[in-house]
Amino acid sequence: xxxxxxxxxxxxxxxxxxxxxxxxxxxxxxxxxxxxxxxxxxxxxxxxxxxxxxxxxxxxxxxxxxxxxxxxxxxxxxxxxxxxxxxxxxxxxxxxxxxxxxxxxxxxxxxxxxxxxxxxxxxxxxxxxxxxxxx
Numbered sequence: 001x002x003x004x005x006x007x008x009x010x011x012x013x014x015x016x017x018x019x020x021x022x023x024x025x026x027x028x029x030x031x032x033x034x035x036x037x038x039x040x041x042x043x044x045x046x047x048x049x050x051x052x053x054x055x056x057x058x059x060x061x062x063x064x065x066x067x068x069x070x071x072x073x074x075x076x077x078x079x080x081x082x083x084x085x086x087x088x089x090x091x092x093x094x095x096x097x098x099x100x101x102x103x104x105x106x107x108x109x110x111x112x113x114x115x116x117x118x119x120x121x122x123x124x125x126x127x128x129x130x131x132x133x134x135x
Contacts, residue, residue, distance in 0.1 A: 038075060041067035046087070048100045054080030069094050071109065081119060088114040088129050 039062075040047040046067055061076040071094060074086040082100050089109050096107045098121050105121040116125040 035065055038062055039065050039067055039073050041069065043069045045097045045099060046071070046073065048075060048085055048098065049077060049082055052077065052080065069096070071096060084116060084118060086114055086116045090129065
């Protein structure tokens with residue numbers, strides 16, 4: 001009986017649709033908030049683990065976060081501290097300032113290369129971005 005009322009009454013149907021849109025919006029907003037806790041970015045700066053809840057998420061990794069300026073970020077942490085971060089850009093040459101707990105370094109990123117940094121933000125490895133294979 002209630003289901004028929006929802007289907008036949010357009011105003012109630014509109015409320016139902018708005019509710020569903022709110023739920024979808026909430027899920028996307030929540031994901032974005034978690035991503036911002038792990039990496040905050042501007043066009044020139046990347047802030048690594050700025051709001052990590054250390055005691056709740058002592059260890060973890062996140063891969064494929066998209067930062068402003070066309071940079072993709074993989075970041076891993078152990079015991080609440082940065083362990084390793086990987087950065088790359090497929091199309092843009094960019095210079096980023098990396099920030100972690102008061103340490104700031106400049107990273108010169110060439111397109112198509114992956115740069116791996118340790119917890120002191122020293123570049124420890126660089127290699128060509130693997131190309132996508134077609135099936």
